[in-house]
Amino acid sequence: MTDADFHLAQFNVATMLYPLEHPGMADFVARLGAINSLADDSPGFVWRLQDGSGDSTAMRPFGNDDIIVNMSVWESADALFQYAYKSHHAEVFRRRKEWFSVPTEPHLVLWWVPRGHIPGMTEGEEKLTHLRGNGPSEAAFTLKKRFAPAPAQSLK
Numbered sequence: 001m002t003d004a005d006f007h008l009a010q011f012n013v014a015t016m017l018y019p020l021e022h023p024g025m026a027d028f029v030a031r032l033g034a035i036n037s038l039a040d041d042s043p044g045f046v047w048r049l050q051d052g053s054g055d056s057t058a059m060r061p062f063g064n065d066d067i068i069v070n071m072s073v074w075e076s077a078d079a080l081f082q083y084a085y086k087s088h089h090a091e092v093f094r095r096r097k098e099w100f101s102v103p104t105e106p107h108l109v110l111w112w113v114p115r116g117h118i119p120g121m122t123e124g125e126e127k128l129t130h131l132r133g134n135g136p137s138e139a140a141f142t143l144k145k146r147f148a149p150a151p152a153q154s155l156k
Helices: 023-040 077-086 089-094 121-134
Strands: 006-015 045-048 067-074 108-114
Touching (some): 006 077, 023 045, 023 089, 067 077, 077 089
Antiparallel strands (some): 006 067, 006 108
16 A cells, blocks of 8 residues: 555544533634535545534543544645644634633544545544553654554554
8 A cells, every 4th residue: 555545534622611502612613614614625625524413513522521523534634734724724723722621631633544434433532542642653643743654553
């Protein structure tokens, strides 16, 4: 397999300061549709986790009602970086402290998946747990500490 045979999966979690229905989360919730559409239309976007409502805010990783999740697949780390930090998403990202607690441990993990593979919530939870316990590696890494696709690791 070559690098072209892989896509980049990302899984991130955030602990809400308030329930989604609380007025303190209203501005965040109001922006979700536009931010998700921006991702869907971004160069290099492949897929994102969503339920019937079009987002993933009803899903609770690690069985914690205070945590929400975002999970997506991209053609490359550069494509994800452009969306996250160089698009309108960055404006919302800069306001995250209004809606979410400051993380005390890694909250975002990346890993390579074979092209066409759609990761599930459990896979994302396992990758984030691996990163938290072992630090960045070929199996689970961050945007700051990236690894190239490693076929043996990516298929595990």
